[in-house]
Amino acid sequence: xxxxxxxxxxxxxxxxxxxxxxxxxxxxxxxxxxxxxxxxxxxxxxxxxxxxxxxxxxxxxxxxxxxxxxxxxxxxxxxxxxxxxxxxxxxxxxxxxxxxxxxxxxxxxxxxxxxxxxxxxxxxxxxxxxxxxxxxxxxxxxxxxxxxxxxxxxxxxxxxxxxxxxxxxxxxxxxxxxxxxxxxxxxxxxxxxxxxxxxxxxxxxxxxxxxxxxxxxxxxxxxxxxxxxxxxxxxxxxxxxxxxxxxxxxxxxxxxxxxxxxxxxxxxxxxxxxxxxxxxxxxxxxxxxxxxxxxxxxxxxxxxxxxxxxxxxxxxxxxxxxxxxxxx
Amino acid sequence: xxxxxxxxxxxxxxxxxxxxxxxxxxxxxxxxxxxxxxxxxxxxxxxxxxxxxxxxxxxxxxxxxxxxxxxxxxxxxxxxxxxxxxxxxxxxxxxxxxxxxxxxxxxxxxxxxxxxxxxxxxxxxxxxxxxxxxxxxxxxxxxxxxxxxxxxxxxxxxxxxxxxxxxxxxxxxxxxxxxxxxxxxxxxxxxxxxxxxxxxxxxxxxxxxxxxxxxxxxxxxxxxxxxxxxxxxxxxxxxxxxxxxxxxxxxxxxxxxxxxxxxxxxxxxxxxxxxxxxxxxxxxxxxxxxxxxxxxxxxxxxxxxxxxxxxxxxxxxxxxxxxxxxxxx
Numbered sequence: 320x321x322x323x324x325x326x327x328x329x330x331x332x333x334x335x336x337x338x339x340x341x342x343x344x345x346x347x348x349x350x351x352x353x354x355x356x357x358x359x360x361x362x363x364x365x366x367x368x369x370x371x372x373x374x375x376x377x378x379x380x381x382x383x384x385x386x387x388x389x390x391x392x393x394x395x396x397x398x399x400x401x402x403x404x405x406x407x408x409x410x411x412x413x414x415x416x417x418x419x420x421x422x423x424x425x426x427x428x429x430x431x432x433x434x435x436x437x438x439x440x441x442x443x444x445x446x447x448x449x450x451x452x453x454x455x456x457x458x459x460x461x462x463x464x465x466x467x468x469x470x471x472x473x474x475x476x477x478x479x480x481x482x483x484x485x486x487x488x489x490x491x492x493x494x495x496x497x498x499x500x501x502x503x504x505x506x507x508x509x510x511x512x513x514x515x516x517x518x519x520x521x522x523x524x525x526x527x528x529x530x531x532x533x534x535x536x537x538x539x540x541x542x543x544x545x546x547x548x549x550x551x552x553x554x555x556x557x558x559x560x561x562x563x564x565x566x567x568x569x570x571x572x573x574x575x576x577x578x579x580x581x582x583x584x585x586x587x588x589x590x591x592x593x594x595x596x597x598x599x600x601x602x603x604x605x606x607x608x609x610x611x612x613x614x615x616x617x618x619x620x621x622x623x624x625x626x627x628x629x630x631x632x633x634x635x636x637x638x639x640x641x642x643x644x645x646x647x
Numbered sequence: 648x649x650x651x652x653x654x655x656x657x658x659x660x661x662x663x664x665x666x667x668x669x670x671x672x673x674x675x676x677x678x679x680x681x682x683x684x685x686x687x688x689x690x691x692x693x694x695x696x697x698x699x700x701x702x703x704x705x706x707x708x709x710x711x712x713x714x715x716x717x718x719x720x721x722x723x724x725x726x727x728x729x730x731x732x733x734x735x736x737x738x739x740x741x742x743x744x745x746x747x748x749x750x751x752x753x754x755x756x757x758x759x760x761x762x763x764x765x766x767x768x769x770x771x772x773x774x775x776x777x778x779x780x781x782x783x784x785x786x787x788x789x790x791x792x793x794x795x796x797x798x799x800x801x802x803x804x805x806x807x808x809x810x811x812x813x814x815x816x817x818x819x820x821x822x823x824x825x826x827x828x829x830x831x832x833x834x835x836x837x838x839x840x841x842x843x844x845x846x847x848x849x850x851x852x853x854x855x856x857x858x859x860x861x862x863x864x865x866x867x868x869x870x871x872x873x874x875x876x877x878x879x880x881x882x883x884x885x886x887x888x889x890x891x892x893x894x895x896x897x898x899x900x901x902x903x904x905x906x907x908x909x910x911x912x913x914x915x916x917x918x919x920x921x922x923x924x925x926x927x928x929x930x931x932x933x934x935x936x937x938x939x940x941x942x943x944x945x946x947x948x949x950x951x952x953x954x955x956x957x958x959x960x961x962x963x964x965x966x967x968x969x970x971x972x973x974x975x976x
Contacts, residue, residue: 395781397906450973451965452919454725458906459965463958469951576727576785583782590723590779621800625793632786639778 337642341586342598344641348584348634349601352608360615370495374488376607377497378403378558382574383581383599384508385551390582391520392544393527393591394446394453398461399552399578402438403571405464406431406556408472411479411566419480432553438464439549443542461575468568475567479560487561500558508596511547520544524591581606583635586642605634672967673914673931677938684942691945698823700934700941702815705830706892708933709885710904711911712833713878715929717780718912719841720874721854721921727784728769729882729908731791732762733901736886738798741805741895748810758883765791766879770872788905795899807890815891826888830930833881837926850874855922911936914964935964 337343357364363372382399389396410427417423442460446453489496511517519540522530531537552571559570579589584602587594609630613623684691710729717724736758743757744750765787772783814825841847849870852860861867882901889900909919914932917924939960943953 445962449966451962452913454919455906455910455913456962456965458910459958459961461958462954462961466951466954466956466958469949469954473949473951576788579781580785580789583779589781621797623793624796625790628786628789628791628793631789635782635786636772636776636778639782640776643777 340595341593341642342595342601343586344638345585345598345601345605348637349605349608352605352612356608356612356615359612363611363615370497372604372607372611373497373501374495374562376603377500378555378562379574379577379581379606380600380603381504381551381555381558382571382578383585383603384596385548385555386578386582387585387587387594387596387599388517388520388544388547388551389453390587390589391517391524391591391594392541393524394541394544395457395579395589396442396545396548397454397457397575398438398442398464399548399555400571400573400575401461401464401468402435402549402552403556403559403574404568405438405468405471406434406553407560407570408468408477408566408568409434410556410560411477412471414480414483415477419482421482424480424483424486428557431556432550435549435551435553435556436546437549439546439552440542442549443545446545447538447541465568465572472566472568475565475569477566479564479566484561484564487558512596516540516543516547521592521594524593526592577606578603580631580635584631584638586638606631609634670916670928670931673916673928673935676964676967677931677935680935680938680942684938684945687942688945691942696941700937701827702824702892703941704930704934704937705826706885706888707904707907707911707937708830708930709833709888710882710908711915711929711933712837712926713881714908715837715912715915715917715924715926716850716874717878718909718917718919719850719854719921719924720871722773722780722857722871723919724773724780724854724871724874724921725784725909725919726769726875726878726882727781727905728765728787728791729878730899730902730905731788731795732765732879732882733886733889733904734795734899735765735791735798735901736762736883737890737900738795738802738805740811740887740890741807742802744806744808744811746806746808748808751808751811754808755884755887758887759880762879762881762883762886763876764879766876767872769879770875773875774868774871792899804895805890807894811887811891812894815888826891829888834926834930841925846870851922907936910961 353364360368362368382403385399386396410431413427413430414423417426438460442457445451445456445460449456487496491499519530519535520543522535523537523540523544527537530540555574556571560566563570581602582594582599583589584605585595585598585600586602587598610627613626613630618626681692681697690696710733714726714729717726739761740754740758743754769780769784769787772778772787773780778786813819817824819825820828841850849860849865852863852865853867853870857867885904886901893900911932912924912929913919914935915924915926915928915930916932917929939957943957946953948956
């Protein structure tokens with residue numbers, strides 16, 4: 320996005336690297352955190368430890384990815400967590416209604432993806448076509464989606480069938496299922512990054528007026544961004560369901576703001592036009608690693624939230640400062 | 648508000664222009680909603696009910712005053728930390744006064760200092776480190792939530808002094824409790840400040856064009872920091888009043904005011920981009936929001952239906968206000 324400017328001074332090697340790969344500062348922070356985790360609790364960096372971390376935070380990674388696509392275009396989705404809740408209860412109820420067989424799981428997942436997509440399109444239409452302000456409009460839709468989730472399942476607690484969570488937490492050929500999921504995810508993201516849509520979203524976020532004048536269908540692109548966000552929020556809901564093995568109409572609410580934090584930690588600009596999906600995944604990992612580190616260093620339980628909050632705030636600040644210095 | 652460009656479009660009739668003002672729209676909607684509420688459940692628009700709605704609206708409106716200032720200041724100004732400040736202030740106030748009237752004044756001082764300090768940190772992060780307000784205040788919210796857990800673990804939840812509870816819930820003057828008069832006073836002060844003082848003009852200046860304001864000698868950073876501090880102080884005051892309203896503080900009482908305070912500002916006709924709008928509209932916006940919620944609690948539908956109707960109505964109402972401009976080549 321920045322290549323169009325005149326290269327007046329040749330920036331140094333490191334600076335150029337960060338400009339090319341905005342997620343590098345996040346990667347360094349994540350590696351340091353990983354090393355600290357290993358120092359305080361050697362078993363946390365073992366195969367089992369990493370598997371556990373992935374299993375717990377795959378949902379947040381998915382939701383951070385979801386958020387990234389709307390942030391690309393300079394938008395934001397405060398309903399992402401509510402979509403997770405809705406899809407979670409929809410698939411759990413569907414699987415239960417159909418008897419919990421293998422087929423019911425597949426059918427429920429299909430319905431879950433459709434639900435996420437529909438929510439995303441609603442958000443896109445409301446924000447891009449009706450031109451409401453993204454922050455307040457997606458907050459309003461989040462209330463609506465939460466209402467829907469409460470309608471589908473008024474009280475938390477319906478269990479997911481064993482076929483579902485055993486698969487999510489299980490192993491195939493000695494390798495945990497979540498690692499297959501990560502590989503598939505990586506391929507998907509690689510393909511998505513090479514599609515026209517990614518570039519178009521970034522172009523809209525960089526300068527919507529310029530994108531419009533060069534003939535891009537800005538409204539449609541933004542709606543597609545929200546639709547993609549809805550789909551990945553559905554995937555996040557699958558991970559949540561696999562991890563918690565039950566339905567809860569309010570399960571995703573707390574995840575929304577963390578997904579925004581993960582995107583910023585990953586080096587993407589909230590103003591749009593600049594960012595990477597990998598960065599958001601690393602950002603979600605950073606949040607997970609901070610949470611586990613605070614636990615491993617033996618912080619008294621009542622102090623854990625405060626230390627986590629401070630560490631995340633500091634990481635957010637550090638990431639933004641380093642990123643800006645690299646781009647300045 | 649109305650553009651005075653050279654090539655004037657056919658002048659809209661003054662009546663229509665008047666009717667399209669956000670404040671007028673909000674007031675009309677308030678009256679309509681009150682009538683609707685009375686029709687749905689008789690007694691909804693009784694004096695006592697309206698008084699209760701006014702008190703809740705005052706709580707929201709006081710938070711929204713700070714939010715309004717931060718948003719007016721532009722540069723994507725927003726304060727997500729108000730929820731945390733309200734909860735923290737309620738628990739500080741409860742412990743400082745601990746049920747005694749003599750502790751009210753020290754409690755107010757302590758809460759205002761705490762709120763101002765939190766706002767100062769937000770403002771410093773936003774101006775000196777140039778962290779986007781959304782990120783800075785989001786991070787601050789996380790810190791405050793953690794701090795609340797620590798505080799709650801060490802000390803009891805505290806008690807409101809009788810004087811404070813009376814101030815919030817008992818009639819004081821002309822049958823209205825003190826908190827409503829406080830809200831009216833804040834409204835008058837805000838209107839005076841925004842329209843008649845240099846400081847007020849500076850807020851609009853940095854909100855509409857920061858660069859130009861800087862060139863014209865406005866101390867942009869100092870003004871912006873002060874806006875975040877005021878937001879913290881207003882949230883702290885709301886926290887004290889909330890303690891008086893509920894008697895004792897409980898976990899995360901403030902969080903339910905965070906996003907509604909932003910919506911009240913938007914309903915009041917201040918766009919999130921900042922630089923224009925005012926507080927009078929925000930007061931109407933807060934009333935509108937509270938009455939809407941009031942109607943939904945009196946109507947007999949499940950929680951799920953209530954939330955769906957609330958979300959859909961919010962979207963519908965937003966269509967009346969500051970929609971973005973269509974793209975033109």
